[in-house]
Amino acid sequence: MQDFHTRARAAERAMRQVFPETPLQRNVHLSERFGCDLYLKREDLSPVRSYKLRGAFNAMRKVLEDGPASKLFVCASAGNHAQGVAYMCQHFGVHGVIFMPVTTPQQKIQKTRIFGGDAVEIRLVGDYFDDTLTEAQRFCAAEGGHFLAPFDDEDVIEGQASVAVEIADQMGGAPDHVILPVGGGGLAAGVVQYFGEAVHYSFVEPAGGTSLAAAVKAGAPVTLDRVNSFVDGAAVARIGAHPFEVLKNIDISDVYAAPEDRICVTMLEMLNVEGIVLEPAGALAVDALVDVADQIKGKRVVCITSGGNFDFERLPEVKERAQRFSGVKKYFILRLPQRPGALKEFLNTLGPEDDIARFEYLKKSARNFGSVLIGIETSSRGNFDALFSRLDEAGFTYRDITNDEILAEFLI
Known part of the structure; x- marks a missing residue:
């Protein structure tokens, strides 16, 4: 069996038939502010404005290599994963059924429908995501479909590792330090598994959803009693089992909790100073720079801006929270x-x-x-x-x- 590096590189090469690599941009403002050579890996500039496209592509590619092209794909998501799956269903010409909570904003439903076109069917089920997920899995089992997990899947992790493949190629080698946003852990696991010990990592979770920190302390994934849903792209109550296998030996001192209101400050700064639109989860890595400032001086640092699907109807709330935090x-x-x-x-x-x-x-x-x-x-x-x-x-x-x-x- 091929090793992880080989599989991740194969996934990255295969992706080029679908979309170009995302830019790795040196940011002068942040480099000067933090005294380092800082780069942004702009996953917010992918076709669906998030890295989720990568995992969906790789998982679907693997299934289609082993089975008929008429395979049914099913997922449950209220955001970026749904859009990535929809995009790939359209690309591969397969049928997808995407379950979303009834409370999902119309903007996200419409974007998912646009990316998927006639290839996907959207079903609105449940007020809460857990209800949506249960129904999606029930339907998938009954119809004999393939369930596309957003992060807790080895093929998805392998696909997310293509971010690290691109970083290495674009920099001519590994950076000194990578700051990783963490929700379910798929992206972090992929990057860590690819770069290994060649890089120092900082892992950033929203303060209202610290499932990685809880799992590291407990030695196993645990379910949080309560999750703040503001950082909706990373507000996960339980870290994925497969990602945790990769991340279980990390140092708890490298895991940071970003206050939701402080993230709002970062989002506004990136918008006003850099003209970069980031969703709350997409701003996590940049927001944590203040926490790791002493560690990164003089280093080559990469922040992964993981998504830019921001609904501007939320801008007044973001401004309000930023002002209160400041x-x-x-x-x-x-x-x-x-x-x-x-x-x-x-x-x-x-x-x-x-x-x-x-x-x-x-x-x-x-x-x-x-x-x-x-x-x-x-x-x-x-x-x-x-x-x-x-x-x-x-x-x-x-x-x-x-x-x-x-x-x-x-x-x-």
């Missing part, structure tokens, strides 16, 4: 005396760079004091220290609820 936007509840001039007194405490972004009077009955929900945007986080000092001097009672998860969910 400390330039806060929400607080102000206890306002019910007398003439009280509101004017409050307004006089605002600084020249403080802007009211939200003002909602919460008083429900006739009382001497009323509660007001205030949202303030400013240019520097230090301005809030000055504002709160002035509020204290003026005798106002207030409560900062910016980071109060429960109150923010109901009021903001």
Whole structure:
């Protein structure tokens, strides 16, 4: 049997009949900021704007080599994997049935339909992905189809390793350091298995879905009790069994958790400074640069920007979360005396760079004091220290609820 390097290179060569290699671009801004020679592997520029195309291609190629061209392929996905499978069904001229949650945004459903055309059928099943997955697997077994797993499959991992093949060819060898986004672990496992010990790795998960860290600590894959779905391309409750076999001996100190709100800061910076559109999962590797800054100075570093399927309807939420993380936007509840001039007194405490972004009077009955929900945007986080000092001097009672998860969910 061929070794992994040979199979990964064969997969990469075969992909060239479908799409060109994605660029490996040196980023001047990030190189200067972090004192290293930093490159972005632009998987966001693949035909489906993510690396998922690679694993789907390789898994389907292997099946079709061994069976009839009329093979039925089935998958469950709410995003990039669905689009990759749809694209490859169209390419190979085979039939695919793609199960997506009922709650999937129409934009993602439409893109999947566009990539697959007449070759795919989309079925919307279940409010939650687990329900969707169960139904997809039931259907696949009943119809005798081939289930295309998004990451927990050796052929998929082999296909994702083509990212490392391209990096090595484009750089003329292995880089010193690779920063890898991790969801189910397929991409990370493929790159690690290809480069081996020649490279130092940093693995980055969203803080609300640290399934790799949990598995490394436990010595086996575990299912997280709760997952924050904001980083939808990497919000996985359980690392794949096959990827974990490759990653189980990594050092836990090389696994990082990226706060969801900080990822928003990175997404906006990449958009505003570089003109690069990244989805939350696609920004993970770049976001972790601040965590590994001391390790990468003077090194050749590659960040894999794994996807750019970003729905711009989410941009206001991303901006909001970025401002709150950066400390330039806060929400607080102000206890306002019910007398003439009280509101004017409050307004006089605002600084020249403080802007009211939200003002909602919460008083429900006739009382001497009323509660007001205030949202303030400013240019520097230090301005809030000055504002709160002035509020204290003026005798106002207030409560900062910016980071109060429960109150923010109901009021903001």
